[in-house]
Amino acid sequence: MRRAALLAVAVTAYMVAAWMVAPGFYDGFGPVQPYNWTCPPPQAGANLKPSSGHLDIKVxxxxxxxxxxxxxxxxxxxxxxxxxxxxxxxxxxxVDVTPLPTCPQPAGIRFVTNVYQITASAPLVKSANLVLRYSNLEPAPTDVYFASDPAGPWKSIGAAQQAQPFTIVTTTKLFGYFAAGYASASSPPGAVSVGGGQTLPIVVAVLIGLVVLAGIPLAILRRRQSHGEAEEEGDV
Amino acid sequence: MSLVLRRTHPGVRAALVGTLVLCIEWARASIQAQPYMAIPALVVGGAALGAVALGTPADRLGLGTSRLGLRILGGMALGAVLLFPAAVRSGSVPILPAGLAFAAVAVSIGEELAFRGALYAALHEVGGAPLAIIGSTALWTAAHALSHPPAFLGAVAAAGLLLALWRWACRDLVGPVIGHVIADLAL
Known part of the structure; x- marks a missing residue:
């Protein structure tokens, strides 16, 4: 009984501690910082608008x-x-990095990041290294796509092996519009597809349901066994 | 290594296991932050943590097949508890890339074998259940100091305390392993 009470106290303490930080339980796999969406997906919850950036490079x-x-x-x-x-x-x-205020979804491509416009006051003569971060609420992208106009045409400029989880890396010699995604004709690549929508409450509800439904017969079985053992001991 | 640990004084053994586990976790966190090293660091780190438990008998680790149904159910219940605050708030299951999901499973199992398995058993031998619960929770929290932002350490400590109390109350490590794996895969 004392053990059960201590466990109940620990569960309560965990609930309070986890409630004070979002998402609650975090073991360092997903990105700590939520993705800032131009057009947040339904499962994103609270959202901040994405930021722009500016840099002056000395010559x-x-x-x-x-x-x-x-x-x-x-x-x-x-x-x-x-x-x-x-x-x-x-x-x-x-150099200016600006998120596009709209979310184009060209035919045959599924973007999983915002579209960013990158401009500079001089053209490139050497490739620049481009890193896009993506959210853990969407499947991992396979490619970075480029267009000189947001209306398209969009073309893949490939992707190197990711240096960090939830980032995609490529190189470019052109400035224009960039977004990460995958060919929408194919299924989402390399992801454990348990996500999306309102599935986390469903997962937790299923776990609770399983524990309750399977726990009752197991508890009854255990009680019968312990009764049987007690009776056997009494017979001796 | 495990033979050396078994032959030492219980106090020295607990200190060695604690230091070893802490070093592995901190090394993993440092290497994980380097480009291209996240998944290898998680997999190798998980394996190294699991190796700490080698040589400790299964029953002392809390592993076994008796009452397996209850142990598995307990693990699901722990998973539900760990995920509950996030489920109430966010409503979505993040999607882990397949490689990262495998690494998450590896490191979850390794961490449970090391903290609630080998370290708990070593501390229990020295100071009984109170030292095992408090000591393994304290080292678990310290081990996550490099990989987690400071704001998360309270929740990390509370999760460690819950898993250690389960280990003590039910004399079981299967539940914490299952609960930890479910929570890591979902968040």
């Missing part, structure tokens, strides 16, 4: 510095090597 001796531009929420990072820009006649090069 020293005709060569642009190495630097990285990023959105202030860290959802997009684009890194430039020294001399990445055609910096003829410039002393600084400005």
């Amino acid at each position: 020293i001796g005709g060569v642009s510095d190495a630097n990285s531009a990023f959105s202030n929420d860290g959802q997009v990072v684009i890194g430039f090597l020294p001399g990445a820009f055609d910096s003829t006649g410039k002393t600084t090069i400005s």
